[in-house]
Amino acid sequence: MDLRLHKAAAAGDAAAIHQLLDNGAAVEARDASGATPLLIATHGNKVEAARVLIEAGADVNAKDDIQDSPYLYAGARGHLDILKLTLAHGADLKSTNRYGGTALIPASERGHVETVAILIKAGVAVDHVNRLGWTALIEAVILSDGGPRHVQIVKQLVDAGADVNLADNDGVTPLQHARSRGFTAILKLLEEAGAT
Incomplete structure (x- = not known):
């Protein structure tokens, strides 16, 4: 070799x-x-x-x-x-990666704001669901600290038409995840986008 x-x-x-x-x-x-x-x-x-x-x-x-x-x-x-x-x-x-996720999902989870913008613009599907039952939006909520970078990412995903009511495999919505974590800024964005 x-x-x-x-x-x-x-x-x-x-x-x-x-x-x-x-x-x-x-x-x-x-x-x-x-x-x-x-x-x-x-x-x-x-x-x-x-x-x-x-x-x-x-x-x-x-x-x-x-x-x-x-x-x-x-x-x-x-x-x-x-x-x-x-x-x-x-x-x-x-x-997709070994979790069945597109590049957008880990980029969203890890808080890479500019990367998320580039991938959305390139046309990566915003509502792709990985094998864990999570979308980029769900990962940006449940695997984040709810800080400014993840707030920006949630906004980018919402603006790109992400389904704010697409629940995980357990039927828990992004709004419910944000509420249980006390992420008020993300909660507000989701509510304004019609999340229930």
Whole structure:
């Protein structure tokens, strides 16, 4: 297993990546975890390394053994520059992670305001339900601290047409979750959007 390209990607060494590719290194080579060099560059948010690999034809949707792809990982972690590159090079907006969620769901949960805006604009489905029975809106409520970033994300999701009454698998709505957590700003947004 030739991991020189993976090592150069991890180090963010764009010049070494160019040289290895020129010498015939496989852009889609996999390491023991199934990760491509592009996914390794994405893990470290090595933007220039990612750019070189993407321009050389690296697949932005290639998943590793735990169902992470460069596109999904960049979205979940808020790696904006790499996310934008993946979106410009064929990111599959319908692809899902190991929880059955789109990139928008973990981005919402983790409070990545700008990432959420980019993914909504790109056309990721706002009401996608993951295997846990949660939408981006539900995760922005139940897995957050209810602070300013999550308030902004809830507003973005509501403005994008998210179904404010779409309940989780237990029949609990975003409004009920927000109320039980005492998230008054989120509660107000949901009520104004017609949540019941």
